[in-house]
Amino acid sequence: MKVPVSLTVNGESVSADVDPRMLLVELLREELRLTGTHVGCDTSQCGCCVVHMNGRSVKSCSVLAVAADDAEVTTIEGLAVGDELHPMQQAFHEHHGLQCGFCTPGMIMSAIDLIDRNPNPSEAEIRHWLEGNLCRCTGYHNIVKAIEAAAAEIRSR
Amino acid sequence: MYPFDYFRPDSVSEALDLYRAAEERQWLAGGMTLLPAMKLRLSAPSALIDLAALEEMRGIEVDNGCAEIGAMTLHDTVSRSNLVRESIPALSALAGGIGDSQVRNRGTIGGSVSNSDPAADYPAAVLGLGATIRTTERTVAADDFFTGMFETCLRPGELLLSVRFPVPTRACYMKFPNPASRYAIAGVMVASFDDGVRVAVTGAGPFAFRVAEMENALTTDFDPRAIADIRIPVQNLNEDMHASPEYRSHLVTVMAQRAVDAAI
Structure with a gap:
């Protein structure tokens, strides 16, 4: 089963057909190549994978990519404006x-x-x-x- | 994780239909327990029915001396709700101490209560405040809800819709958290009502339970000294790398005394 997802990542619209078991962090890192979001423990303990989803910080290793359908996601790459750091x-x-x-x-x-x-x-x-x-x-x-x-x-x- | 099919219904009735249609199916609420368990292959449903779109299962209302919280309401929402803070501050404090900030941003009261994790915080509140649990099929008293470690009286296909907490005259929850996971090694909710005091314990046994001896002593005299010598029997208490049954028994008395002290 593949499920279509559409979401906004750092202000850009993104669509993909994903396996339901794909994690949000896998979508970000492996499909979108946004590797600033890290995977430390993969068990929702360490917080290396925290991103914002609809304005809340979440551990993206513990959110399914399909659950981010229609969501607005911000990663570390989305913070700086040009050369100006957040x-x-x-x-x-x-x-x-x-x-x-x-x-x-x-x-x-x-x-x-x-x-x-x-x-x-x-x-x-x-x-x-x-x-x-x-x-x-x-x-x-x-x-x-x-x-x-x-x-x-x-x-x- | 083993593969599974994923559904996100738009209504409770659609969710129930989907549940009936699939075989090894599982409700997905916040996923803060289920997804890690699936990664470890401790759980391998063939279909997940995601309740995230069911707005009818979210929200907090206070009326007739009760605070009713929809099953899909986030821990973070409960902890920040002015309605909860004003009516049952002990419940708001409990919700604000679950897991960590990101867990509170995804985890839901319905998911936690349905899971009956022996170390979860919410079961102590549900039992200690004498809540009622509303499901798609019935209304259940807290005293009848938790039936075992990771077991409740919920039947397959029955969905927890909301938890209704009576507002106590005073209450407090105290826990001794595991320093790494923040799960309760022992946590005690003490709640005082016009008709008596309730004391419920999480973390110490296979599932949340009440302590009648402490309830009777505190109903007579709401003072930490009234329960100083009451020890719950170590039989059936949890034993793991974090704490022995004897230590858990000791912690229950200490946490109960602290809760009474803070509630006064």
Whole structure:
């Protein structure tokens, strides 16, 4: 059984006939070649695969591609405008919020969802929000700092 | 994942027809348990019936002293709902502590309650608040709903539509989460009503259960000290790499006391 899906990814319309068992992350990475979204654990623990679907952050390894039919999806590739990084990307850069960088796309997509809902989160709220995003390098401190800085930058705009 | 057919019906009646037509079929709600289980091949349905388009199964209403929550309502929606926060803050806090942010953005109350995971949070709320469960066939009291580990009284083809929670005079849910998964190693909902107190436990046993001895003690005296010496028997409590039955029994008393303390 193949199922037709049509969705918007980073503002562009995309259509494909997919096997129902294809995951959203597989559609993004293998069909659309948007490899900025990573697969870490493939068991919905690590958060490397977080993208936005209809304005909510989701783990794309635990969403079927067919379930994204008609959805608006944003990936890490959809954030920068030309050469200008999104404030969250810029803040991760400036505050050294990454080392190996593997978790970073998921961290950034997750953090943007937080700021969309809560423009001025406390440190505790940021740490609670990031429970679904694992980083094995940084110890999280600089990630939290980056998110605080990005939130302040976005508020000031 | 083994291959399967996928359907996304537009109405509950169409969903029921599709269910009857397929063989090894499974409802798909948020998929936060089912999809990982299918990846591990612990579950291999031949057809998934996705309930995502059934708007009639979403939403929150508060009336006549009850909060009714549609089965497809997200944990995130419950945790942020002003209606829930004002009527049953303990329920809103419980929903905000399930899994992680992304799980709460996909996972649904109906999926969680139907799954009867021994470590899930919602069963403690359903049982502790004495909710009623409305399905396509009947209305079931929480006390009759959970029947075993990953088992409920739902019959094949019966679909959970909503959960109706009576508003308590005060309530609190406390859990001791597994530090990695955030599943409850032991979680206790304590809820006080005009006619008495209910205490329901998740995480400790094969499925959510009530503790009559604590309920009686708290109905007489709503004070953490009233239950300090009550231990639930270790027989039938869960044992795994995370906690022994003895430790779980201890945690239930501690979590129950904390819940009472916070509810006062």
